[in-house]
Amino acid sequence: DGGITQSPKYLFRKEGQNVTLSCEQNLNHDAMYWYRQDPGQGLRLIYYSQIVNDFQKGDIAEGYSVSREKKESFPLTVTSAQKNPTAFYLCASSIPAKHYGYTFGSGTRLTVV
Amino acid sequence: GESVGLHLPTLSVQEGDNSIINCAYSNSASDYFIWYKQESGKGPQFIIDIRSNMDKRQGQRVTVLLNKTVKHLSLQIAATQPGDSAVYFCAENIPPGRGSTLGRLYFGRGTQLTVWP
Numbered sequence: 001d002g003g004i005t006q007s008p009k010y011l012f013r014k015e016g017q018n019v020t021l022s023c024e025q026n027l028n029h030d031a032m033y034w035y036r037q038d039p040g041q042g043l044r045l046i047y048y049s050q051i052v053n054d055f056q057k058g059d060i061a062e063g064y065s066v067s068r069e070k071k072e073s074f075p076l077t078v079t080s081a082q083k084n085p086t087a088f089y090l091c092a093s094s095i096p097a098k099h100y101g102y103t104f105g106s107g108t109r110l111t112v113v
Numbered sequence: 114g115e116s117v118g119l120h121l122p123t124l125s126v127q128e129g130d131n132s133i134i135n136c137a138y139s140n141s142a143s144d145y146f147i148w149y150k151q152e153s154g155k156g157p158q159f160i161i162d163i164r165s166n167m168d169k170r171q172g173q174r175v176t177v178l179l180n181k182t183v184k185h186l187s188l189q190i191a192a193t194q195p196g197d198s199a200v201y202f203c204a205e206n207i208p209p210g211r212g213s214t215l216g217r218l219y220f221g222r223g224t225q226l227t228v229w230p
Contacts, residue, residue, distance in 0.1 A: 006156075035220075040121050042202065042220040043157075090156055101147050102218060104156035 003027065006091050006105035012113045013078065013085060021076045021108045023091035029103070031096045032074035036060060037088040037107075046089075049074055050096060078110060086112050121200065121225045132190040134224045136203035141184065143205035148177060148188045151200045151223070160188070160201075190226075198228045 004025040013019045023032065031050050035043040045058030049068040063082025068074055074093075078085045088109050092102040126132050138146065144165045149157035163170045163177045163186075170177050176189040186203050200223040208216045 004156075040222065042222045045217070092156075096216070101159055101162060104149075104158070106156045107154070109154070 004091055004093055004103055004105035006089075006108050008108060009106070011108055011110045013110060014113060016080045018077055018079050019110065021078070021089055021091075021110070023074045023076065023105060024072055025074075025091075025093045025103075025105075026072060027093055027103060028071070029093035029095050030071070031094045032068070033092045033094075033102065034058075034064070034066065034074070034076045035090040035092065037090060043090065046076065085110055121223050123225045123227065125227045125229060126193050128193060128195060128228055128230050130193055132188075132193045132197070132226060132228075134188045134190075134201050134226065136186040136188075136221050136224075138184050138186060138203065138205040138221075139219070140205060140207050141181075142210075143207050145206035146177070146179060146186050147204045147206075147218070148175075148186075149202045149204065149220075150197075151202065153199075157202060193226075193228050195228045195230055198226055200225050 007022045033048045034046040036046055037043050044060050046060055046064050047055055047058050047066040049055035052068055052071050055066050055068050063079055065077045088107050090107050091105040094102045147162045148160040150160050151157040161172045161175050161177050163179050168179055174191045178187045202223045203221045204218045206216050206218050
């Protein structure tokens with residue numbers, strides 16, 4: 001079955017560490033997205049990528065970095081520069097201009113310890 | 114310091130009743146709207162969508178109504194069941210504009226629906 005896989009489901013980070021969240025899709029979607037979700041708030045866009053080797057900052061990109069070396073993969077690195085990284089992170093994908101709706105992964109919950 | 118989490122709007126209904134969840138959107142240029150359901154600890158799942166040239170669309174037990182005059186969207190769930198308990202998000206798609214080649218989905222804060230047996 002096609003879908004989006006995020007791993008790990010739970011991740012703990014020590015102060016000053018960089019951590020990388022994985023997102024893989026086999027839907028053959030061109031566009032991929034990373035969102036951050038905090039309690040009681042909507043989804044906020046961190047980064048997005050329309051095609052391989054290209055990505056753009058979203059609304060809250062500071063302290064995060066991404067890469068898009070393969071169509072199927074869009075990993076997110078939460079760097080030590082992100083001062084409040086504890087949140088639920090969601091990856092999504094879509095076919096721009098053909099299907100506006102996004103397909104979401106099951107999320108990664110990141111906690112700073 | 115730590116920010117305090119905001120409380121979501123909530124709706125509590127009895128099993129078997131109909132539920133209506135409302136959403137106000139912001140941009141008159143939005144051309145497409147989606148409702149998502151998110152269960153605790155999971156990613157959002159697509160429920161139903163509607164294009165801006167429509168006023169109403171029906172699915173299985175769900176209906177979406179669009180009022181472009183007041184920029185309002187609603188989701189109606191018929192015969193609500195305990196399995197419908199979740200957070201429901203509306204999203205609006207704003208088409209590509211000046212300086213952007215990608216349409217964007219913007220998400221509302223969500224409404225927590227609780228169904229009591």
